[in-house]
Amino acid sequence: MSDANKKTETRVTVVIDASRGSLDTLKTAADIAARVQAHLMALFIEDINLFSLAELPFARELDRTSGATRRLDRHAVTRALQADAKRIRQLLQTESEQRQITTSMKVVRGHYVSAAMEAAEETDIVILSHVTGVRLRTVKTPTRKPPHPAIRAGGPRPVWTLFDGSPAAHRALAIAKDFSEQHDAGLVVLIPNEKAFKRLVDEAKGLLEGTSARYQSIAALEPREMLTTMVAEGSCMVFLPRGKSSMFDKLPVFLLDELACPLVMVS
Amino acid sequence: MPRPEPLTIEALYTPCDTSRLPFKDSAELEEFDGVIGQPRALGAIHFGTGIARDGFNIFAMGSSGTGRFTIVKRILEQQAAKRDAPSDWCYVYNFKRPHKPKALRLPAGHGVTLRDDMEQLIEDLGSAIPSAFETEEYHSRIEKLEQELNERRDNALNELGTEAGEHNVRFLHTPAGFAFAPLDKKGEVIRPESFEKLSQEEKQRIEKIVEDLQKRLQRIIRQIPIWQKETREKIKELDREIGRYAVDHLIGLIKDRHKNLPEVMTYLDDVERDIVEHVRDFRGESESQATLLGISPKPDALNRYNVNVIIDHDREQAAPVVYQDLPTHSNMVGRVEYRAQMGTLVTDFMLIKSGDLHQANGGYLILDAIRVLTQPFAWDSLKRALRSREIRIEPLEKALGFMSTVSLEPEPIPLDVKVVLIGERLLYYLLCEYDPEFSDLFKVAADFDERMDRDQDSDLQFARLVGRIASQESLLALDQSAVARIIEHSSRLAEDTEKLSIHMREIVDIIQEADFRARQDEQQVISRQHVQQAIDDKIYRLDRIREHIYESIRRGTLKIDTKDAKVGQINGLSVIDLGGFSFGQPARITATTRLGTGKVIDIQRETELGGNVHSKGVLILSNYLASHYAKGHPLSMSASLVFEQSYGLVEGDSASLAELCALLSALSGVAIKQSFAVTGSINQLGEVQAIGGVNQKIEGFFDICRATELTREQAVLIPRSNVPHLMLRQDVVAAVERSEFRVYAVDNVDEAITLLTGVPAGARDQKGEYPSESVNGRVEKALIDLAIRRKEYAREHEDREQQ
Known part of the structure; x- marks a missing residue:
């Protein structure tokens, strides 16, 4: 692993924590970094809440598989997080060698979302891991609908991207196109502006250069509607352009808890 | 007492009376189609082949060269021609006990049909089943089942999450699992020092809430595999339903073709059930198998639907007549072959090979007695098969404990065969004396004579026989004098002027050699001098010691x-x-x-x-x-x-x-x-x-x-x-x-x-x-x-x- 701190170099950051430690996400991030010739940084978040909990006298942990309970203390949490970090570091090393990319790793203690948002300020592409396994949702999951006729039965779930015509949206669309082609997955382009729908679709089509995609209008940049649409059909990756609007910033926080796939924010 | 007189030349040699041979050369003779000089043996063989009782197998005894094999084979072929071709036999997979392949009896010619039908079925299912599973309807039903599972799980978790939120408790992911953490007024996990400041009642209340949530989450986590299993069962049942739909029509066509064969129908029912049960094998979704150098450690799962036709009498009109030159144990009762795979020996029912008893089943089997007796365990195996009236394929290496590799126990096949052993007389007498089972299993003795009476009729018969030999062996015809010399030589071989030797090998050898000499002399027919030269030359080649x-x-x-x-x-x-x-x-x-x-x-x-x-x-x-x-x-x-x-x-x-x-x-x-x-x-x-x-x-x-x-x-x-x-x-x-x-x-x-x-x-x-x-x-x-x-x-x- 080597540091590449040149300011001109594209940077990809994948944000991982104990619940979002999917190694597949890390591999996906390495793949994207290799495609855009970027430096890959793994940002491992040690959830500060876990340390606070571990100090409490009644702190207990339920095993993910068996449901068995065991005492949770600060040392146990530290050891487990260190083991996770070591595992991620090893994988990063492997990916670095295989894909000929520069990589680095940073361990931060804090809250996942705030740390992720902070990292997004300093990087070109941020990949947020989804929660794996059992999740306790804060919102009701929308009812899943049958797949869209354009989606091949039994095939991979589609790749989603949001296109508002901004430069970040252009870059997000390009990466999403690449990704969907690589995984033989359909591409769904969400257009957040009803009035400019046709113009944006034409613009996106021009960028996609013949790659087929489905274009879908959403009334406004309403997170719930967007989530409902994506959860209903399923998704294998979501690419979002990162804009100056505060609405854009709200999106990932909301989606992260609900989506069953990684979320890529492109600046 | 008068002094004996010397014998006259008439007493020293009895020439063949050529007036008994009314032909110029043997080509004019009507070809002799029968057997000469063996009425006793012929009667025995006809009796033995005619009687359909246990143990009436035949031992054809006599000196070698007397035409035992040729005569026995000819008679058996004549008898076989009067009988229909026997059943085909196949080995198929036993779905209940895979190590005991099942034997299927089918009318002659149907074995190959069934095999081809099954091959076609598997090929058709290879596309029909995946197609059936790629339909939108199937996927939507799967989605629905998965959604039911997710909703069931999500509802339980959402309810718990909502309740945790109501109690101001957060659900946290730990590196190895989950935990519930109480929150402070700012919505952060409560600090230990803050918790310490709470009243005892408040502490107990929070602990109780967390404990309750943990218990409920525990129950949900433990319930999830059960729900998943239920869903898997439902998906499996759905797969069966779809599989049945795909298989029904195709296997129905085969059933129609074999509807008069109850055993085959039962087998096809088993196949149908198994295909439906293992429909994933056709979708290429079976467990992934590790391979070494491209070799899978497990055989192709679809092989079990193949049909191993071990006996095929397709297009045959008569019962079989089989002669085995090398009657080893495995050549007679069949064998189970093995395939070396990843350093070990494996086998399956497709590697079952038939033996001569299988091939001759429903017909006749000719064996050389001495060869059977000198091959290890061959005699015992033959007797066991005849006694039990079934062919049981048991590898010798297994029976002797030489091999511990997993093997098969193919279902025995009923045996209905007439065995003809050909051997020397001494062998027959020894077997009668020393093997108590022999007399029970070989009740018919066909004793081949070495000599026959020499009279006018027999001379002409013999001449016709000589003519047939010349014709069959593509030799020159023999003129009258040559035939006469052959008859005289035969009489000399019989050491009796009133007898003829029917040791045909010796006669055939002489005729062949005479033919060679005649061709050397560029003659069109074999004459007496060629026969005499053949006799003399043969003696000359052998009489070095005499000289x-x-x-x-x-x-x-x-x-x-x-x-x-x-x-x-x-x-x-x-x-x-x-x-x-x-x-x-x-x-x-x-x-x-x-x-x-x-x-x-x-x-x-x-x-x-x-x-x-x-x-x-x-x-x-x-x-x-x-x-x-x-x-x-x-x-x-x-x-x-x-x-x-x-x-x-x-x-x-x-x-x-x-x-x-x-x-x-x-x-x-x-x-x-x-x-x-x-x-x-x-x-x-x-x-x-x-x-x-x-x-x-x-x-x-x-x-x-x-x-x-x-x-x-x-x-x-x-x-x-x-x-x-x-x-x-x-x-x-x-x-x-x-x-x-x-x-x-x-x-x-x-x-x-x-x-x-x-x-x-x-x-x-x-x-x-x-x-x-x-x-x-x-x-x-x-x-x-x-x-x-x-x-x-x-x-x-x-x-x-x-x-």
Whole structure:
């Protein structure tokens, strides 16, 4: 692993924590970094809440598989997080060698979302891991609908991207196109502006250069509607352009808890 | 007693009467389609093949070369042609007990049909099943089931999450699981110091809430695998439903084709059930298998739907006739083969191979008895199969515990076969004696004769047979004289002018060689001279030893006198067998006598160079002496007999006449003419009995005489009962015709000794006494003298003892 701190170099950051430690996400991030010739940084978040909990006298942990309970203390949490970090570091090393990319790793203690948002300020592409396994949702999951006729039965779930015509949206669309082609997955382009729908679709089509995609209008940049649409059909990756609007910033926080796939924010 | 006259040339050789052969050459003859000279064997085979009872298998016995195999095969093929082709047999996968493949019986030709049907079915299902599972309906039903599971899980978790939120508790992911953490007023996990400041009641309340949430989450986590299992079952049932839909129609077509075969229908039902149960195998979704160098450690799962047709009688119209040249255990009962895979041996029902019993089932199996008996466990396996009337494939290595690899136990197949063993007579008698099961399993003995009667009809039949051989073997036709010579040679082989040898191998060999000679001479037909040349050449190729022996005699190394007369010395005749050729060899026999106690010492016996039969002959002659000449006094003689310059085993009693004559000469002092040679056995009454190899013996002495000097005095004495066996060489007959050589036939010892000595044997007169100058008179006198001397000697001995 080597540091590449040149300011001109594209940077990809994948944000991982104990619940979002999917190694597949890390591999996906390495793949994207290799495609855009970027430096890959793994940002491992040690959830500060876990340390606070571990100090409490009644702190207990339920095993993910068996449901068995065991005492949770600060040392146990530290050891487990260190083991996770070591595992991620090893994988990063492997990916670095295989894909000929520069990589680095940073361990931060804090809250996942705030740390992720902070990292997004300093990087070109941020990949947020989804929660794996059992999740306790804060919102009701929308009812899943049958797949869209354009989606091949039994095939991979589609790749989603949001296109508002901004430069970040252009870059997000390009990466999403690449990704969907690589995984033989359909591409769904969400257009957040009803009035400019046709113009944006034409613009996106021009960028996609013949790659087929489905274009879908959403009334406004309403997170719930967007989530409902994506959860209903399923998704294998979501690419979002990162804009100056505060609405854009709200999106990932909301989606992260609900989506069953990684979320890529492109600046 | 009149002196016997020499035999006429008519008695020495019985030529074939060519008037019995009304053809120019054998090509004109109607081809002989039957079997000659084997009515007994033919009757037995027809009986054995006709009777459909257990144990009536056939043992065809006789010498090799008598046409046993050809005849048996021809008759069996004729019988088989009257029967329908038997069932086909297949081995298929046993879905309940995979290590015991099931045997399926199908009408002839249906085995291949079923196999092809199944191959086509699997190929069709390879596309039909994936198609059925790629439909939108299927995917939407799967989605629905997964959604039900997710909703079930999410609802439980959401409810818990909502309740946790209501109690101001957060759900946290830990590195190995989950935890519930109480929050402070700012919505952060409460700090330990803040928690400490809470009242005891508040602490207990929070702890209780967290504990309750943990318990409920625990229950949900433990419930999730159960829900997942339920969902998997539902998906599996859905898969079955879709699979059944895809399979029903295709397998229905096969069932229609085999609807009259209940066993096949049952099998197809099993196949249908199994396919539906393992429908994922057709979707390429089975468990991923690790491979090494592209080799999967497990066989292709779809192989189990294949059909192994081990017996196929497609397009056959008759029952099978099978001959196995190498009747090993596995060649007979079949075997289970193995395939080396990743360092170990594996097998499946497709590697079951049929044996000869399978191939011959419903028909006939011909086996060489000696080969069956000499192959390890082959005889036991054959008997077991015949006894149990089923073919059980049991690998020998497994039965003997040589191999511990997992093997198969194929379902035994019912056996209905007629086995014909071909072997020597001795083998048949030994098996009858020593194998108690043999007589139960091989109840029909087909005894092949080596000879047949020689008469007018048989000569013509034989000629037709010769014609057939020439035709079958693509040989030149034989003219009348050649056929006649073949018949004469056959009679010579039979050692009987009234018989013909039906040892066909020998006949065929001669005809083939004669054909070769005729073609060398650029002739269109085989004539007598070619046959004679073939016979002579064959002898020449084999008679190196005879030449050496005769040369030794001619040069005096082996002492044989053919002129003059000697006391106590006679020319005996023996036969040396060199496999395909035998010849006569004269042997000097000498006898000496002295005072003794009546014991005749057989030196061959004493030196263990004499066989039992030879010793018996010597004992007979000593008893003849005692009973004939010493009825009223003790036989006070000791004698010794020896085959001079004989270094091998002497067996047989054909020299007993010669030995007796030598003894009589020694006792009487009358010399024996060395121009004579003698053969024949005697009984206690002095009668001369037939012996074997009479032709070779006469020819042997003739050859020696001719090699030294034919004096016109030389002759051979043979038993009169051997006269019908005379088929002498033409040169011997010619010499007799020119009075250069003679053959005498005698009935008793007296005739023989008269001829040999030129002195009458003598007959007892009314007083019971022999003429004093006769041989018998001299012998009797010599024996009486010896008895007197013995008595005197005994008295002198007693006197000396008394003194």
